[in-house]
Amino acid sequence: MQLYNTLTRRLDELPAPPGPVRMYFCGPTVYARAHVGNARPYVIGMWLHSWLRSRGYEATLVHNITDVNDKIYDAAPGKSAELAARATEWYLQDTGDLGLGRPDRMPQATESIPQIVHFIEELIARDFAYAREGDVYFRVARYPDYGQLSGQRLDQVEQGEEPSPLKEDPRDFALWKATKPGEDTWWDASWGRGRPGWHIECSAMAEDAFGPVFEIHGGGIDLVFPHHENELAQSRALGHPFAQLWMHNGLLEFTGEKMAKSVGNVVTLREALDEWGRETLLLLFLGSHWRKPMDFSDETLAAAAARGQGFREVFLGPSEPTPAGAWESFEAALEDDFNTPQALALLHEWRDHELLRRALDLFGLGSLAELPEAPADVVDLAQRRQRARAERDFDEADRLRAEIESHGWEARDVADGYQLVPRR
Ligand SMILES: [Zn+2]
Secondary structure, eight states, rough: EEEEETTTTTHHHHHHHHEEEEEEEEEBBBBBSBBGHHHHHHHHHHHHHHHHHHOOOOOEEEEEEBOOSSHHEEEETTTHHHHHHHHHHHEEEEEETTSOOOSSBBBGGGGHHHHHHHHHHHHHTTEEEEEEEEEEEOOOGGGGGTTTTTTTGGGOOOOOSOOOOOOSTTTTTEEEEOOOOOOOOOOOEEEEEEOOOHHHHHHHHHHHOOOSSSEEEEGGGIIIIIIHHHHHHHHHHHOOEEEEEEEEEEEEEEOOOOHHHHHHTOBHHHHHEEEEEEEHHHHHTTTTTTTOOOEESHHHHHHHHHHHHHHHHHHHHHHOOOOOOHHHHHHHHHBTTTOOOHHHHTTTTTHHHHHHHHHHHTOOOOOGGGGOOOOOHHHHHHHHHHHHHHHHHHHHHHHHHHHHTTTHHHHHHHTEEEEEEOOO
């Protein structure tokens, strides 16, 4: 199994099964309902986890929740803890509704403070960090490999963080920030009262879950710098090998005019689930390579919905054996940098119900093999149509068929009665 590694800039081979393959995928900062783009690393992490397990790997997925952060303080002054708790619930609910199950662990930053403080203490003890007036900063100049992940020269690094007169060097970044007036969550450490910086949270939570070395670290491509560069520096400064393979997914792009007009540029995962349903959303993700940007528009969503309908039609038809080697080709596509669009294209050729369902199940899409339940009023119309047909009142039967279709369903006649099939 090969995956593209941002750190080595090439396809790297995973160790043979059973591995282990320990994966840490960065989760959201919880201050609002998650953007649909936040779902991408979640979905990719869960799919990879499911695929690796099916291949006999001991795969473990950890996905964190950043529940203390400037964004949360700003969004709910004086009430940041309540907002973080509420937004964590939203995230669990919305990602749960994707129907992919749960990562093995979902640590929260606020529950990992002792580990984070201990990590900072070690960095200070080894001179990789210094405390100034309650803040603690990482000393970038003392770590010569800094910039390796994002491909930057040490002398050209710009942290992009708020400049602070407390920093020895503008390239240094915060590990701990002293409490400011109005901030309602803090912890006490030997250097003062405050809360951790974002980057050290992930180093500490990943190592708390896996120890000093693990196989895969994932997240959006926007996290390469500074977030992941800083995580890597913190951990390797202590001599920990940390993540071996870094996966960075492409971001979502919004091109659909209608979507842009109605809700601005931000679509939440909740809105996307409510409007399009989990299957269409998952098929859209599946049809895009994880490393590439993903076009989220009415057109691409409609195409994904049509794919779902195509699979449903296959399950309504007779099962036919696939040509020899079909499953092997499907595996080969996924083993080659987890090429889900290629795997998906293969599945559209299949007519073997059992094999197709097995493949779709890996991506949480086994439900496409089952007819969704029609609402009660549509079932009622279908039953009236059956009666009209039995009484040979074909005008009434045709009228009812049209009414069923206006509800987005199609009544199909089968040997023992009728079947209701969604039209979208
Ligand atoms: Zn992170």
